[in-house]
Amino acid sequence: MSRPRIxxxxxxxxxxxxxxxxxxxxxxxxxxxxxxxxxxxxxPNAAGPVMDPALVNLVPEDVQVHSAFTPEIPFSLRQKAWxxxxxxxxxPATPAxxxxxSKRQPLLGRIIRKVLAPEPEILWxxxxxxxxxxxxxxxxxxxxxxTAPPFSAFVVGNRLKRIFxxxxxIADFRDEWLEFYINNNAFQNNPYARxxxxxxxxxxxxxxxxxxxxxxxxxxxxxxxYPEQPDAKFHRIANGYDPAAFTGFKARENETAKLIVxxxxxxxxxxxxxxxxxxxxxxxEEVRDGIVTRFVGxxxxxxxxxxxxxxxxxxLLGFMPQQKALGYLEDTDYVLMTMTDKxxxxxxxxxxxxxxxxxxxxxAGDSEVGNFIRQTGAGYCxxxxxxxxxxxxxxxxxxxxxxxxxxxxxxxxxxxQYARPQLVQQFADLLNxxxxx
Numbered sequence: 001m002s003r004p005r006i007x008x009x010x011x012x013x014x015x016x017x018x019x020x021x022x023x024x025x026x027x028x029x030x031x032x033x034x035x036x037x038x039x040x041x042x043x044p045n046a047a048g049p050v051m052d053p054a055l056v057n058l059v060p061e062d063v064q065v066h067s068a069f070t071p072e073i074p075f076s077l078r079q080k081a082w083x084x085x086x087x088x089x090x091x092p093a094t095p096a097x098x099x100x101x102s103k104r105q106p107l108l109g110r111i112i113r114k115v116l117a118p119e120p121e122i123l124w125x126x127x128x129x130x131x132x133x134x135x136x137x138x139x140x141x142x143x144x145x146x147t148a149p150p151f152s153a154f155v156v157g158n159r160l161k162r163i164f165x166x167x168x169x170i171a172d173f174r175d176e177w178l179e180f181y182i183n184n185n186a187f188q189n190n191p192y193a194r195x196x197x198x199x200x201x202x203x204x205x206x207x208x209x210x211x212x213x214x215x216x217x218x219x220x221x222x223x224x225x226y227p228e229q230p231d232a233k234f235h236r237i238a239n240g241y242d243p244a245a246f247t248g249f250k251a252r253e254n255e256t257a258k259l260i261v262x263x264x265x266x267x268x269x270x271x272x273x274x275x276x277x278x279x280x281x282x283x284x285e286e287v288r289d290g291i292v293t294r295f296v297g298x299x300x301x302x303x304x305x306x307x308x309x310x311x312x313x314x315x316l317l318g319f320m321p322q323q324k325a326l327g328y329l330e331d332t333d334y335v336l337m338t339m340t341d342k343x344x345x346x347x348x349x350x351x352x353x354x355x356x357x358x359x360x361x362x363x364a365g366d367s368e369v370g371n372f373i374r375q376t377g378a379g380y381c382x383x384x385x386x387x388x389x390x391x392x393x394x395x396x397x398x399x400x401x402x403x404x405x406x407x408x409x410x411x412x413x414x415x416x417q418y419a420r421p422q423l424v425q426q427f428a429d430l431l432n433x434x435x436x437x
Contacts (some may be wrong), residue, residue, distance in 0.1 A: 006431065008024060045072075249329075287395065336360050
């Protein structure tokens with residue numbers, strides 16, 4: 001009996017780094033050991049924000065990694081270009097004569113957004129499609145998994161399903177697109193991009209043999225838009241952590257007198273540190289002076305500005321490879337997480353969970369994150385709209401350290417549920433039902 005042959009299409013893949021590659025990497029790492037022949041199609045020059053070359057070493061040798069070039073400009077240049085195109089919309093502090101070209105910038109921005117709708121990564125589609133067709137024919141692929149974002153990768157999956165109707169198509173939503181992701185992306189948040197996104201998602205849901213989302217609320221949100229589709233098509237497979245990444249991890253007590261709070265990952269609009277900083281600034285001076293907060297990872301410029309006036313010690317350590325970043329969690333007292341969207345779950349939550357460190361969480365109590373903290377017993381949670389509740393949470397952590405009280409911690413059995421090998425087994429079980437030889 002031959003092994004089922006799977007093609008995983010993931011725009012982001014090592015040596016790209018960050019949380020965006022972890023799900024695809026875990027599938028590549030563990031699915032072959034579950035009886036599958038795996039091929040991966042990636043963009044070798046993907047316009048991703050960070051690199052982590054060490055992750056390449058985690059991809060098994062028997063996984064065949066294929067590449068399809070994308071004609072995009074690098075992420076940093078794209079960000080600068082977008083800021084330039086939109087600078088006419090910002091009101092300068094001191095009025096100044098606008099250059100003639102600025103009158104054309106809004107029009108130019110609209111044209112670019114229309115051409116690149118729903119997102120710049122749409123440029124990868126023709127190149128990825130050509131490569132994917134070749135891989136499917138040459139290797140007799142049985143099933144294609146497309147993991148997103150970027151969501152334009154679903155266009156590749158849709159077209160492949162038209163050409164190869166016998167090949168199973170699995171659409172993996174790492175984020176909910178139309179209510180969460182698009183509303184928090186300045187480039188996509190416009191009527192034309194939204195129209196294209198709605199069209200692409202509908203075709204994806206209709207053509208896919210299986211639709212996967214990472215949280216119950218995200219799945220329910222997607223499911224509600226397509227009541228005519230069968231329930232059996234929709235599945236939840238959570239994000240998680242890779243136990244292998246923690247083999248050298250040594251949680252240890254912070255022996256300094258100060259409370260160390262660490263935030264890992266990207267700080268952006270929905271994971272903004274503004275709520276934490278505002279609460280921190282309102283604490284008594286002796287408490288503020290006894291807290292050090294570290295940000296390990298990329299902090300968007302708008303969020304950096306919010307931290308400049310902080311009245312407590314803030315360390316912006318920048319992006320670093322995964323193993324080095326995890327080292328900063330070894331001696332932290334609490335890990336910090338913010339999520340203001342009710343249906344989204346930050347991927348870093350599971351790596352935090354694996355450390356055994358208690359959480360300081362800023363999220364609504366009835367949100368996906370709030371439910372997660374309550375169900376796992378991983379720490380404290382305060383509402384982002386209640387600065388006094390956040391302040392009380394920080395003070396509780398501070399006084400607890402001062403009095404050497406045991407902080408909350410999840411049970412080992414709860415942590416084990418989110419191990420990547422177990423989650424990839426859920427992919428394997430689904431695939432076996434779909435492509436049994």
